[in-house]
Amino acid sequence: MEDVKSMQITDIKRVIDQISRxxxxxxxxxxxxxxxxLKSAARKKHGNRIDVEVQYNEDTGEIEVFQFKEVSEIVTDPELEMSVEEGRKLDPECEIxxxxxxxxxxASFGRIAAQSAKQVIIQKMKDAERDAVYKTYIDRxxxxxxxxxxxxxxxxxxxNLGQTEGILPVSEQVPRxxxxxxxxxxxxxxxxxQDTRGPQVVLSRTHPGFLVQLFKxxxxEISEGIVxxxxAVREAGSRAKIAVTSSDSDIDPVGACVxxxxxxxxxVVQELKGEKSILSPGMRMQQNMFVMHWHQHRFHVLLLMKKIGPWKLLFLMTFYLLPLESVDKMSDWHPS
Structure with missing residues (x-):
């Protein structure tokens, strides 16, 4: 880092690799x-009108600064032009x-120019570091x-997340x-x-996604895609419900999660400080259960559908996994 800041151009490759790591x-x-x-430093020393090009040599690890001038028959602006004689010294085949x-x-850039270049480097490195942190966490x-x-x-x-800080707002904290x-x-x-102060990572312990990721x-079986x-829904700090299903008929999704x-x-409950998690089969399994009830107790199902309506029957049987006899007892129940 000090090598870069003090404008030492030798062994710059090692410094770049170290900072990158x-x-x-x-x-x-x-x-x-x-x-x-380096362009900024050169123009600070020799004026903004000069044509400067900076080249980094990957093989030698050196950075070279070149000032370009146009070959002219009559030189009217020495900062931008050179004579044919000067040009022929550099390239015998050059033309006007x-x-x-x-x-x-x-080394001729001077202390002020070097200081200016140093500030550019430091600021750009801060910006690059912020961008790197942002890209890391936006993907996560x-x-x-x-x-x-x-x-x-x-x-x-x-x-403190290591590379940056995360904010856990009051609104995303579990009560008590x-x-x-x-x-x-x-x-x-x-x-x-993205913020002027750098990337802002907002955290949550109340989001249903937190519960899902804990189970993953x-x-x-969840990370493998079987379950x-x-x-998921949560009443953070009190209770939660998560619906799971399995692509393998031999694997009980609820049992796998328990x-x-x-x-x-x-x-999971321990991480959520006692928040109770209720696991239930997902919609595909619920639909299969309803079909099974339909084939086994078609007459009873039809009577209940007529009595309480098809949607309430489906809700009670599948979401709460109630058998038909329990639904029959609750047939006068109405949601608040």
Whole structure:
């Protein structure tokens, strides 16, 4: 870093590679930044009118600065033109109108020019670092991240995620859930936004997606695509319901999510500080159950459909998984 800031052009390749690794910035972005900084330094020293080109040599790891002038029969502007005699010294075959470059001595740029270039480099590197962080987290939107609570700002939790900070707003915190500075915080990436201060990662512990991702972590069948999460609803801190289905008739989706002796679902409940999760078969399985009831108890189903209506019957049988006899007892029930 110091080599770059002090404008030492030698061994620049090693410095670029090191910064690229440490900061996660694309090396091509760093090279472009250095080239722009050297152009700025050259123009600061010799004026904005000069034609400057900066070239980075991948093989030697050096950056060279060239000033280009047009070969002219009569030189009227020495900053932009050179005589035919000067041109022939650089290229014996040059002709009038050709543009020829001469290598500039970067040491001659001076302290002020070097300082200006340094500021350009630092600012560009900050911008590149912010862009790299944004790209990292925008691709992780909808995933779970772990961090350490750094501070509390007007109720919002500021979480250190490593590369950047995440904000867990009061509105996305579970009621009665408390954290202390230094606590581990596990949350769902709700939103990633670009800001003048850098990327803003908004976290949530109340979003239904947090519940779904927790089950994906605990249940291998979900990550393997055998069990599919159809949807989830939450009353954060109190209760939740998640609908699951299976593409394999031999695998019970609810049983897979519950785990041996409830181990999988208990891990989720523990992370949610006791929030009870109710698992139910997804719509495809519910439809299959309804068809099964229809074939086995067609007459009874028709009577109940006439009594309470088809939609209420389907709702009670599938969403609450109630058998026909229970539906019959609740036939006078009306939703509030």
């Amino acid at each position: 440490d900061k996660g910035i694309d090396r091509h972005v760093l090279i472009a930044t250095l080239e722009e900084a 109108g050709d543009s020829l470059g001469t290598k500039m001595d970067t 939107k909808g995933e779970i991240v772990n961090g350490i609570l750094q501070r509390i700002n007007k109720g919002d939790l500021v979480v 859930e408390t954290f202390q500075r230094g606590d581990r915080v596990r949350a769902y990436i709700l939103e990633v936004m 972590t605990e249940v291998p 599919e999460v159809m949807g 785990g041996m002796k409830g181990s999988r679902v208990q891990n």
